[in-house]
Amino acid sequence: MIEIASPFPRLSASSLPAMSGAQMAEVDRRAVDDFGIDLLQMMEQAGSHLAELVRVEVGGDLRGRRIIVAVGPGNNGGGGLAAARHLANRGASVRSVLARPVNRLSPAGRHQIATLLQMALECCVAIYDVPGEELDAELESADAVVDAVLGCRATGEPHEEVGWLVRRIAASSAPIVSLDLPSGIDSDNGNAAGVAVRATATLTLALPKAGLLSEAGRAHAGRLYLADIGLPAALYAGLGIPIDVPFALGRIVRLDPDP
Amino acid sequence: MTARAQRRSLAEKLGLLRELELFSGLSDADIEAIGHATTMTHCRPGQVILSPDDPSDRIHILKKGKVRVYRVTPEGKQLTLDIYEKGTILGDMRLLGQQAIPEAYAQTVDAAVICTITPDELRRLIERHPIIGVNIISHLSRRLQEAERDLEAMAYERVGQRLARKLADLAARFGVQTVRGTLIQARLTQQELAEMIGTTRETLAHTLSDFRSRGLVDTSHHQVVIRDAERLAEVAADEDGGE
Numbered sequence: 001m002i003e004i005a006s007p008f009p010r011l012s013a014s015s016l017p018a019m020s021g022a023q024m025a026e027v028d029r030r031a032v033d034d035f036g037i038d039l040l041q042m043m044e045q046a047g048s049h050l051a052e053l054v055r056v057e058v059g060g061d062l063r064g065r066r067i068i069v070a071v072g073p074g075n076n077g078g079g080g081l082a083a084a085r086h087l088a089n090r091g092a093s094v095r096s097v098l099a100r101p102v103n104r105l106s107p108a109g110r111h112q113i114a115t116l117l118q119m120a121l122e123c124c125v126a127i128y129d130v131p132g133e134e135l136d137a138e139l140e141s142a143d144a145v146v147d148a149v150l151g152c153r154a155t156g157e158p159h160e161e162v163g164w165l166v167r168r169i170a171a172s173s174a175p176i177v178s179l180d181l182p183s184g185i186d187s188d189n190g191n192a193a194g195v196a197v198r199a200t201a202t203l204t205l206a207l208p209k210a211g212l213l214s215e216a217g218r219a220h221a222g223r224l225y226l227a228d229i230g231l232p233a234a235l236y237a238g239l240g241i242p243i244d245v246p247f248a249l250g251r252i253v254r255l256d257p258d259p
Numbered sequence: 260m261t262a263r264a265q266r267r268s269l270a271e272k273l274g275l276l277r278e279l280e281l282f283s284g285l286s287d288a289d290i291e292a293i294g295h296a297t298t299m300t301h302c303r304p305g306q307v308i309l310s311p312d313d314p315s316d317r318i319h320i321l322k323k324g325k326v327r328v329y330r331v332t333p334e335g336k337q338l339t340l341d342i343y344e345k346g347t348i349l350g351d352m353r354l355l356g357q358q359a360i361p362e363a364y365a366q367t368v369d370a371a372v373i374c375t376i377t378p379d380e381l382r383r384l385i386e387r388h389p390i391i392g393v394n395i396i397s398h399l400s401r402r403l404q405e406a407e408r409d410l411e412a413m414a415y416e417r418v419g420q421r422l423a424r425k426l427a428d429l430a431a432r433f434g435v436q437t438v439r440g441t442l443i444q445a446r447l448t449q450q451e452l453a454e455m456i457g458t459t460r461e462t463l464a465h466t467l468s469d470f471r472s473r474g475l476v477d478t479s480h481h482q483v484v485i486r487d488a489e490r491l492a493e494v495a496a497d498e499d500g501g502e
Contacts, residue, residue, distance in 0.1 A: 029479050033471075036464045038449055101327075103341040107448050107481075117332065125339035128327055 047082025063091035080148020081112035152187035157194030190217025309365035324371025
């Protein structure tokens with residue numbers, strides 16, 4: 001792997017607690033229910049940070065860069081769509097490819113895509129709106145592919161349309177930036193039950209997921225980054241998870257694996 | 260235009276949220292009866308069976324095969340909204356007081372069989388199967404009542420009362436009994452729920468949290484569980500709304 005000069009501060013992964021998928025689900029629930037930080041607020045930050053990481057991964061300037069955003073039906077996909085908007089706002093040429101039809105997206109995902117349509121950005125549904133060969137060519141020639149197909153709640157082997165899209169991303173040789181964790185790997189142990197994306201870089205959210213720090217997970221995640229989505233320390237304290245201040249030096253930090 | 264229609268979100272205006280579930284209140288047998296009484300069309304794969312230019316009063320029942328519903332972007336590209344399987348009723352829902360998807364097309368994915376019903380045929384069907392008419396009337400009157408109640412609520416009631424009424428209404432329609440209480444089986448964001456009762460998300464969050472602390476409801480993962488239906492009904496009825 002080629003190292004690029006990273007503008008992000010570095011932090012040892014072992015200085016932070018590693019979260020399971022179930023713990024992250026509880027974190028999300030408390031953010032919404034107890035702290036009034038709703039999903040769209042968190043998604044906005046995830047999307048904005050993801051666009052920033054893509055900027056760095058493509059060499060520092062998004063203008064004129066072709067980015068394909070692969071979007072799953074859950075909220076990981078919603079974060080990808082928010083990133084698509086930020087990438088386009090910052091000069092990239094963006095095409096969003098949805099794994100499933102629009103009505104099958106989460107409500108927050110539909111909210112995001114409505115905005116992209118209003119912006120007249122390219123959006124299409126895999127299989128139905130774009131032939132496989134065309135998509136393969138797009139994925140191959142893109143300056144970067146954003147993998148926002150599956151997040152930390154997904155378990156087991158990706159199947160049907162979702163599996164179809166993950167397989168095609170996995171086959172691409174373009175740089176791939178995964179949101180939260182590479183699609184197809186388990187958030188708890190890092191194993192791939194079937195096809196899985198091998199990312200150039202992964203932007204995980206709030207706290208690192210246990211699976212990303214395992215040997216199998218590290219092999220898929222590429223350069224690992226952590227992004228701040230605005231969750232307060234009091235939320236973690238309520239769950240008995242003590243954390244230091246991970247984002248004191250910047251809202252995106254590079255996580256160094258343990259030796 | 261009603262206040263409710265004006266408040267529709269951007270996503271809804273773009274026709275992304277509309278599910279094609281006309282006749283959702285009808286039994287399978289009624290739908291089967293409708294299917295039998297009408298002319299069937301055998302469609303080849305890729306045939307466009309519905310477009311925005313079609314007469315707005317037809318109903319199509321998908322008897323066999325799959326149909327893709329899509330819209331065309333200003334650049335002329337197609338975007339798939341949904342894929343429907345057999346048994347789905349497609350078409351303009353103005354007949355049942357629902358709104359159609361703007362700019363939506365429907366195209367068969369494979370060799371499909373479709374029954375199309377005109378308003379005249381529907382009238383004849385109702386003569387033959389009065390239950391269909393009865394079902395349509397109750398469906399319409401329910402919608403009308405909902406609309407009236409919503410309007411009234413927006414104008415006069417306080418947020419707590421509006422929320423209690425809306426939750427009771429949702430529980431009656433989508434509720435399933437669980438050990439924790441009645442789970443409203445519909446994923447709703449706070450924004451969506453706030454829009455339903457004409458308030459801001461912040462006010463809704465505050466009111467929900469108040470309901471939670473009073474043991475009326477429980478919330479998790481965008482789902483609401485009614486813990487104490489009796490006291491919730493009291494809040495719904497109470498002029499002061501318990502705020």
